[in-house]
Amino acid sequence: MGPLITFYALALLAIVSAAITAFSRNIVHSAFALFGALAGVAGIYVLLGADFLFIIQIFIYIGGILVVTIFAVMLTQGIADVNVSNRAVGVLPALVTAGVAGGVMFYAIIHSSWYHARPGSATPTTYWIGDAFLGPYVLPFEVASLVLLAALIGAIVISRQEVRE
């Protein structure tokens, strides 16, 4: 019962925050509302027994990506013009696209035969992730480093041009 209430509270937090992010007219409020959405998802990771993902969600998404997003918002020209900064454009195409995508997903949810697993023992996962990084997944582990290097250099080169201009 406890986990169920917690799940619905967290889902409500995530969905309401995501709605504020999407619908707020003020881009600064959108950026800060993203915190609730990411934190709600982090809490749902706990309920799924994914403790490492939980801490990474807080560490990377809330501690890193959100800060970068807020910096990007703070760098935006005319953030004080609250009425025009986050205007909804293209409402009709968006409604059609979201309606079709949502319809397909809803159909899939209704008509799939879901595999019902018993609640797991929820043991700490970090040890096994580390073991896999040195064992069968050693190559992806090293390649991830290369991907990060490419991301670092690419992001710096692109944003450096922005700084110079």
Add this chain to the structure above:
Amino acid sequence: MYADYGVPLALVIIGLLFMAAMMGLQKLLAPTNPFRRKLMPYECGEPPTGSAWINFNVRFYLIALVFVIFEVEVAFIYPVATVYLDWIRRGQRWFALSELLIFLFILFVGLVYVWVKRDLEWIKRIPDQDSVN
């Protein structure tokens, strides 16, 4: 395991309730007598000018980008660090160490790159750096 998260969750909830109670109490009890100078933010005795919503220096953004990349690096290193001692006990010390060092070296190249290209310097001499266009 949920019980382990119960205590932090309870702390978060109690913290939020406590904050809400304090804010609500002062709304109820405190006399409200606002005037212009009282509402002004205290800025070392100087009257503040302009809006608080200003454009930040773009340098913050570059630093934050570099920070995120190395934060992800830490996220990859951490699980390996938890098993490292067991790999030493299993006699695979040099394998584990070299894997970690290769991983760190590749990203060290990135650090050297941004360092040499002077992207980490707080004040970079670029023409008209205060305008963000």
